[in-house]
Amino acid sequence: MEFAGALRQAIQGSGLTLERIRHRLARRGVSVSVATLSYWQRGRSRPRSRSVVAALEEILQVPAGTLTGLLDEPPGPGGAVAGRGAAGWSDRADRARAAADLWPDPELYARVVGQLDRSADHRLERLSAHDVYRLDASRRPRSLSVREVLRAIGDDVDRVVCVHPLALPADAPADGAPRADLTGLRYCRAGRIRAEAGLMAFELVLDRVLAAGDTAVVEYELVLPADGPPAADYRRRFHRPVRDYLSVVQFHQEMIPARCYGFFQETGDAPRERLGELWIGASGSAHIAAGAVRRGVLGVEWEWD
Known part of the structure; x- marks a missing residue:
């Protein structure tokens, strides 16, 4: 039946x-x-x-x-269910490969993210994503705060998967244990968390199941390893478009870089295309704001004297 x-x-x-x-x-x-x-x-x-x-x-x-x-029964000849026929599974595999191409180690990405439930990924669109990336006086990243507004484009969406790189010391053990603390959760709760070799991925379970057209907000913070290397950039990888993106890099008041630039990459290993110099304000921060971000990598890089 x-x-x-x-x-x-x-x-x-x-x-x-x-x-x-x-x-x-x-x-x-x-x-x-x-x-x-x-x-x-x-x-x-x-x-x-x-x-x-x-x-x-x-x-x-x-x-x-x-x-x-x-639930896993294939559809009968009367009609196809999205993502269930051979073409649906092929499309899903294509999407997974496309997302992995944005990362320096696609096999690592596929292995880590493959342990999480991304079945609803193609039924979610990101209306906005706002990041605040903070550095300390030693030029090391200390935290990342994220706020995303999501909208379901299909029914039964109950979670979103987030993936972030972690800058780890060269001698850090690749034992799979998370090297960042996931905290500051609002409007969601943490699901499964996986980490390996400087890549961290986790599920955020929404506070309600979304039907098509419903929206949701998630907020979280990653407290990053204190013994990581100094950072020279912050980037966000988009395997799907986002309508509105804001990235703020907050430098320590005692360690302000000489110059800041925005940049874009088509894929993870493509050459960077500089988008222009960014102003570092009196607050010691620089930001890049973009609308209708297409697939690719958007980031901020900086140079020290």
Whole structure:
């Protein structure tokens, strides 16, 4: 049986209205609209979050696996489900390769990020991303604060995966243990965290499940290793476009660089294209602001006397 038919039977057997089901899901901290539930039982869309479907099984009082066991069932000849047919899986693999090309070690990126749930990545768009990168008096990076505004372009989006490089000493052990503290979480909570050889990736679980058109805000801070090497740039890698991006580099008041520039790269190993010199203000900071950032690497670099 297909998922939609099984869900429809379970709902009919429970005697619950879609509004009651929505209410009971909400009491469990799961936000799913009545329209989305209707789409699921009619086969117009499919849930992507197993935890949501598992909660549905409990609410509808059907045996565990009755619905979750059908999530990975391939679609019948009557219609394709996005990301499930051969073409869908091929597209997903292409996206993964495209993202890895932005990093100096694509195999490391694929290995670390592959341990996390990125199934909703293609159903999220970033409306804005704002970074604040802080250096100490020894020119070492100390923290990174991030604020992102997200919008779902599909149903059942419950998390976002974030990836950041960590500047580690040459003798740092590559044991996979995180070398930065993930803190300052707002409007989300931490999921799985993975790190290896100077690359850190983690899931941020949203405070509600998004349906298509819903927006969410996430904020977090990385407290970076105090024994890392001095930094000469900060860059953000975009494997998908973002409508609005702001990067602020905050220097220590006792250590201000002579010059600052913005730059762009098509891929991780492509030549840098300088975007012009950036003003270092009285606050000891420089910033770059951009709208409609396309895929690639956007950053700030600086030179010391």
